Amino acid sequence: MAEEKLKPTEAELDILAILWEQGPCSVRYVNDKLNMTRRVGYTTTLKQLQIMHEKGMVSRTSDGRTHIYSAERGREETQRQLLDRLLDAAFGGSASKLVMQVLGSHRSSPGELEEIKELIKKLEEGKP
Amino acid sequence: MAEEKLKPTEAELDILAILWEQGPCSVRYVNDKLNMTRRVGYTTTLKQLQIMHEKGMVSRTSDGRTHIYSAERGREETQRQLLDRLLDAAFGGSASKLVMQVLGSHRSSPGELEEIKELIKKLEEGKP
DNA sequence: TTGCTTCTACGACGTTTGTCGTATATATTT
DNA sequence: AAATATATACGACAAACGTCGTAGAAGCAA
Numbered sequence: 001m002a003e004e005k006l007k008p009t010e011a012e013l014d015i016l017a018i019l020w021e022q023g024p025c026s027v028r029y030v031n032d033k034l035n036m037t038r039r040v041g042y043t044t045t046l047k048q049l050q051i052m053h054e055k056g057m058v059s060r061t062s063d064g065r066t067h068i069y070s071a072e073r074g075r076e077e078t079q080r081q082l083l084d085r086l087l088d089a090a091f092g093g094s095a096s097k098l099v100m101q102v103l104g105s106h107r108s109s110p111g112e113l114e115e116i117k118e119l120i121k122k123l124e125e126g127k128p
Numbered sequence: 129m130a131e132e133k134l135k136p137t138e139a140e141l142d143i144l145a146i147l148w149e150q151g152p153c154s155v156r157y158v159n160d161k162l163n164m165t166r167r168v169g170y171t172t173t174l175k176q177l178q179i180m181h182e183k184g185m186v187s188r189t190s191d192g193r194t195h196i197y198s199a200e201r202g203r204e205e206t207q208r209q210l211l212d213r214l215l216d217a218a219f220g221g222s223a224s225k226l227v228m229q230v231l232g233s234h235r236s237s238p239g240e241l242e243e244i245k246e247l248i249k250k251l252e253e254g255k256p
Numbered sequence: 257t258t259g260c261t262t263c264t265a266c267g268a269c270g271t272t273t274g275t276c277g278t279a280t281a282t283a284t285t286t
Numbered sequence: 287a288a289a290t291a292t293a294t295a296c297g298a299c300a301a302a303c304g305t306c307g308t309a310g311a312a313g314c315a316a
Contacts, residue, residue, distance in 0.1 A: 027293080041275065092149060101204070102215065104247065
């Protein structure tokens with residue numbers, strides 16, 4: 001049984017992003033969505049999904065002859081894995097540096113900033 | 129002139145991390161440092177550095193017959209590039225989601241949290 | 257000077273990644 | 287029914303990645 005914790009490749013990550021956002025969907029849908037950004041053949045997407053299925057990254061059910069794919073591992077688990085890697089390699093493990101960088105270069109809504117402040121407050125209370 | 133904005137590979141990122149942290153250093157040093165984490169041959173590291181030099185990712189000077197390598201592109205530029213990619217692909221472009229995640233799963237010092245709060249305050253004042 | 261260590265250079269090679277083409281089965285349309 | 291469209295399966299392949307081995311120059315040690 002292959003239940004390793006594989007890191008998705010670039011192309012796989014693009015596909016996962018679609019599955020996460022849209023929920024279970026067909027190869028056709030994924031491919032159309034991909035083609036909104038970059039040109040890629042149908043069979044390419046198909047094969048990609050098949051390989052991801054072999055790896056256990058996605059599951060699938062059949063609707064007639066059409067396969068419907070779903071992301072197997074949760075989004076957050078993958079998020080954490082990729083983020084941890086980036087944090088270590090590029091930010092020397094400093095979470096605050098990373099936060100400063102992303103907050104500084106991407107606009108967040110007042111509501112989002114409020115949420116973050118809430119979290120910080122909780123963190124500060126948690127270990128005085 | 130090759131001045132593209134290349135994304136470093138995994139192995140390259142490991143090397144860059146060392147160059148960023150340590151500043152200019154020899155192949156030997158980089159290799160030793162790498163071997164503290166994973167086993168890798170000297171010539172492998174050498175070749176890696178040579179390729180990175182061809183790509184323009186690192187520069188080098190000579191100290192006798194030894195080459196001293198330095199990271200060419202700033203750490204922050206590379207940070208932003210990798211972070212942007214991750215933000216888009218894994219977090220659907222939501223900076224706050226990313227921040228919440230990293231802040232929630234990695235301990236930050238009170239001083240760091242204070243810094244972040246400062247930044248948020250500035251952001252809130254900047255666009256009322 | 258002869259040998260041992262330490263460089264750089266470079267070619268080779270197994271894998272992984274990403275991309276398709278082709279074959280074939282099953283629907284759909286005319 | 288015949289033609290067209292759409293699915294999956296699968297093999298092939300070029301390019302990128304990561305890893306070494308070997309060669310040869312340069313410095314150090316016996």
